[in-house]
Amino acid sequence: MQIVIIGSGNVAYHMAKAFTLKSIPVAQLFGRNEKELSKISEELNIPYSTDHLGEADLYIICVSDHSVEEVSKIITKKDCLVAHTSGSLPKEVLAGEYRKSSFYPLQTFSKSKELDYEKIPFFVEAGNEEDQKILFDLASKISERVMKSSYEKRKYIHLTAVFACNFVNHLFSRAKEISDSQEIPFDYFLPLIDETVQKIHEIEPKMAQTGPAVRNDVRILQLHEQLLKDESLEIYKTMNHSIQEMYEL
Amino acid sequence: MQIVIIGSGNVAYHMAKAFTLKSIPVAQLFGRNEKELSKISEELNIPYSTDHLGEADLYIICVSDHSVEEVSKIITKKDCLVAHTSGSLPKEVLAGEYRKSSFYPLQTFSKSKELDYEKIPFFVEAGNEEDQKILFDLASKISERVMKSSYEKRKYIHLTAVFACNFVNHLFSRAKEISDSQEIPFDYFLPLIDETVQKIHEIEPKMAQTGPAVRNDVRILQLHEQLLKDESLEIYKTMNHSIQEMYEL
Numbered sequence: 001m002q003i004v005i006i007g008s009g010n011v012a013y014h015m016a017k018a019f020t021l022k023s024i025p026v027a028q029l030f031g032r033n034e035k036e037l038s039k040i041s042e043e044l045n046i047p048y049s050t051d052h053l054g055e056a057d058l059y060i061i062c063v064s065d066h067s068v069e070e071v072s073k074i075i076t077k078k079d080c081l082v083a084h085t086s087g088s089l090p091k092e093v094l095a096g097e098y099r100k101s102s103f104y105p106l107q108t109f110s111k112s113k114e115l116d117y118e119k120i121p122f123f124v125e126a127g128n129e130e131d132q133k134i135l136f137d138l139a140s141k142i143s144e145r146v147m148k149s150s151y152e153k154r155k156y157i158h159l160t161a162v163f164a165c166n167f168v169n170h171l172f173s174r175a176k177e178i179s180d181s182q183e184i185p186f187d188y189f190l191p192l193i194d195e196t197v198q199k200i201h202e203i204e205p206k207m208a209q210t211g212p213a214v215r216n217d218v219r220i221l222q223l224h225e226q227l228l229k230d231e232s233l234e235i236y237k238t239m240n241h242s243i244q245e246m247y248e249l
Numbered sequence: 250m251q252i253v254i255i256g257s258g259n260v261a262y263h264m265a266k267a268f269t270l271k272s273i274p275v276a277q278l279f280g281r282n283e284k285e286l287s288k289i290s291e292e293l294n295i296p297y298s299t300d301h302l303g304e305a306d307l308y309i310i311c312v313s314d315h316s317v318e319e320v321s322k323i324i325t326k327k328d329c330l331v332a333h334t335s336g337s338l339p340k341e342v343l344a345g346e347y348r349k350s351s352f353y354p355l356q357t358f359s360k361s362k363e364l365d366y367e368k369i370p371f372f373v374e375a376g377n378e379e380d381q382k383i384l385f386d387l388a389s390k391i392s393e394r395v396m397k398s399s400y401e402k403r404k405y406i407h408l409t410a411v412f413a414c415n416f417v418n419h420l421f422s423r424a425k426e427i428s429d430s431q432e433i434p435f436d437y438f439l440p441l442i443d444e445t446v447q448k449i450h451e452i453e454p455k456m457a458q459t460g461p462a463v464r465n466d467v468r469i470l471q472l473h474e475q476l477l478k479d480e481s482l483e484i485y486k487t488m489n490h491s492i493q494e495m496y497e498l
Binding site: 119163175230232 | 408416
């Protein structure tokens with residue numbers, strides 16, 4: 001099977017690298033950014049082009065959500081499978097007459113960061129069983145964790161990641177505002193943060209909850225509210241309310 | 250300096266262990282729970298008692314917040330220094346005629362979990378410079394990260410930890426509800442979560458923010474709101490509002 005990867009960003013790079021590490025040949029890298037393409041091409045020993053899209057059985061589009069549709073139009077071939085790598089788009093956003101699919105790796109990518117691809121979950125979807133199997137088998141060569149996933153399901157996957165990653169990072173930002181205000185290095189909190197995250201590798205987060213809200217420690221909750229204002233106060237109230245609802249306090 | 254540790258829980262155990270590892274003798278473990286005391290005593294080779302509080306220059310009270318005051322009354326000696334280990338109590342809660350202080354390790358403890366004590370921040374406070382120095386020097390033998398800290402400051406330290414740990418854990422709980430609803434193993438999100446936390450060891454959380462809110466991706470934000478209800482919807486709106494305020498979107 002001939003595979004062409006379209007794009008030159010973080011996802012394109014890691015996808016190409018994951019295939020290469022498993023000796024799955026990539027026939028071409030195609031994109032606009034020649035500088036990036038040539039770097040990836042050199043590192044992974046894959047040909048690239050900025051103007052002539054190569055022949056393939058499977059095109060994997062690794063570009064940002066808002067460019068997927070536009071980029072998908074450059075594939076004029078009909079007898080081929082095309083996959084995008086977005087967690088939040090239906091496969092129907094692909095705008096050609098080929099067979100449409102989704103090949104979604106659940107990870108945040110940056111070029112400088114080494115990743116253990118076997119641990120990255122892949123969610124795959126195609127329009128028929130045969131294509132589904134092609135993508136499932138391909139992902140299974142890279143990763144131990146492959147699941148079929150409809151667009152409906154991908155929406156929830158993305159939403160879970162927003163809670164568990166995007167919002168978690170924002171809590172770190174708000175926490176740092178508080179420690180900065182007292183000139184306490186935010187670094188001091190990293191061991192506690194690491195421990196908090198390590199814990200949910202071993203037990204369910206619901207069983208691991210600590211803090212004043214789950215203890216219903218009214219003195220502390222009131223004291224803390226007096227120290228906060230604006231968005232941080234809103235977060236404080238909303239999170240405590242949600243904790244107390246979950247534990248029926 | 251004679252040190253006696255009061256308590257038999259997780260904090261007492263790790264405090265005793267941290268001292269022992271640095272060859273700082275602990276004269277006695279004192280508490281009510283003989284079973285726990287005898288286990289710690291055997292492991293660390295420290296005498297214990299449940300009825301006769303030993304003589305000491307420094308008593309460190311390692312009991313839960315609501316018991317600190319009551320427990321502090323058993324120390325009738327006047328010429329000694331007494332510290333509690335709570336992040337959210339003033340030193341004045343200690344109810345004797347001795348010199349009062351606070352010796353606060355910023356970490357979540359469980360007996361079964363090994364910890365790198367050198368990385369655990371200690372916040373110390375005493376009523377005079379001399380006692381302050383005693384506690385500072387003692388903490389510095391255990392840890393690389395020791396700071397003087399008033400009760401005012403400790404309140405903010407605790408609050409930072411609530412945001413960065415307690416609330417983060419609750420987001421994991423709510424995220425798991427979402428993934429459970431779609432029968433997606435929550436384990437699948439652990440590599441992404443680990444990566445999110447690893448990132449803030451390297452860059453400021455504010456610089457690491459990703460997701461639909463910071464991109465102001467209105468399509469996704471609306472789509473997600475339709476998938477949520479009750480507390481999770483409230484969290485979703487509050488967090489996005491706070492993110493957009495922080496980045497002035």
